[in-house]
Amino acid sequence: MSRRPQNTKEILMGIQRIWLRFSPQIRKQRWLLTAGCLGLVTEVLARLLVPIPLKLIFDYIIVPGDRSLPFTIPLIPDTNTLVLLTIFTIGIVAVTGLQAAAAYVSSVSMSLASTRIITEIRAQLYTHLQRLSLSFHNQARSGDLITRITNDTGRLKDVMITTAIPLVVNNLTLVGMVGVMFWLNWELTLIALTVFPLFLLTTVRITRRIHGLAKQQRKREGAMAALAAEAMGAIKVVKALSLEGMLEDSFSNQNQQSLQEGVKTQQLSAGLQRTIQILVAVAKALVLWRGVQLVLQQAITPGDLLVFITYLKTAFKPTRQLAKQTTQIAKAIASGERVMDLLDTVPAIRDSRGAMEAPAFRGQVSFHQVSFGYKSDHSILNNLNLEAQPGQKVALVGPSGGGKSTLVSLLLRLYDPDEGQIRIDGHDLREYKLESLRRQITIVLQESILFGVSVRDNIAYGLLGASQKEIEAAARLANAHDFIMALPQGYDTILGERGATLSGGQRQRIAIARAAIRKAPIVILDEPTVGLDNANEQAVTEALDRLIQGCTTFLITHDLRGAVNADQICYLEKGTILESGTHDQLMRLRGHYATLYQLQTALGNSINENIYAWQSTSR
């Protein structure tokens, strides 16, 4: 995980990395960004001009004198005073108007540009996340990934508008002001600048302390929330053990400390404000003390002094924000790095160079000495061989954890084998483009996930762009059409979260319709009838039989009745196929399968797991 950058160099390097990484997205918005920058520069210039009309009023109208000084405008002394006054006062409005217009243009175009950039980055991140392999997702925490898509990209936007823009404007203004001040009078400028180091030092020091305290307080609040949540979650135990008093003490202790930290933060912040106020007053006093003498000596005009004082006030404001903004930018850079880390993670499973579009499969599938483990030191499948001819039904049976689901995950190329090859129609899976491979495999799981959209869309997710006719045909094949029509809005009924408003059997039949609409030549069924009552099971089994018609099918099942009519049954245990053949062949073999089958028929299906457990202990 990215650490927050601490010093200026790290911050600048961070900003540079972010800009380089996202330069394609940034470049697309170059016109908007150019408009924004022009607006910025104009705003800064206008800001520098703000005190000028006032200075002119002072120098040419209120106290006109010898004007052989900087800023002398030749025509002015001959013009009528009232006309001059009118021009200057209009000037005040004009300059402020210019500043406002420039600020508007810059902030609108910058926020538009940055919103577009962020939207694109976010979309890219989402797409990228979906492409990352399952092995990545198995290890990542989904909460963390969601935070990266939402919060972190949002903070990146902060770097671009809310923080970076004022930072640039303020610094430009500062440089501009100091420049103009030097031009007007270097001596007064130096006097004004003497207070600056002191000012910077105080601001940075106090802000750092405030920041530290605020962090501590946030941490404590997190701990308090956790404490409260734990206590509420385990309220029965708390009451039974009479822990209320002890927990109350602990909570109130934390609460009190958080309060003290809050008060301290407020104190520091108020102290900082007042210190700055005094420092500004000192600077003003010094400038006035020397400035008035210079005015009296006619070295500068009263208007010049006015410009000085105004600049001084304006100059301190942005500097005060600097410390705060540095923290914000540092945070945003950390966020940017988190986003970049994710974007730079290369999907482990992707199209190899020269991968071809898979032709329509006949459906011949073979596993050649396949070995695989989720972790490099722990093998799940060992040297596995399996061959299925087009249209064959292969049943995978055996105890839980034997590797059946892993085997079909490899066929879907959710993972690549560590050793050996998996081939479809004679070609290694890695020779095909992923999308074209997966498009020709369809899957029905034990607990099918339905999305919170209409029934129609749930089915159409199997084949994007499917027509109503195709959707209905798939639903009929899946024994689902009738009950769908009986739903309040038929095919347009929106399903609750995870399809909660339907029964298990109905959900399963919609999932079968979704699988059927793909018309894929290879079908994977992962215990699709587990947990269904008899009536539903029959409807689902019927639908499945229609679904797998003519397809190469891999059926994972604990219920051996489903395996009996398979062309090939593989008994898998600890990642190895111990027995394989037809039902009759395996029964004649009198091995694991035969024993299991006899036990199941004798005892019924409900105690499958116990049978496996019993089998492994009795061996």
Ligand code: ADP
């Ligand atoms: P089955 O389908 O036969 O019950 P699985 O293929 O699901 O077996 O699991 C085989 C082994 O692989 C089990 O020991 C299981 O704990 C392990 N396993 C399954 N999925 C993962 C995963 N995503 N990460 C690590 N280990 C896994």
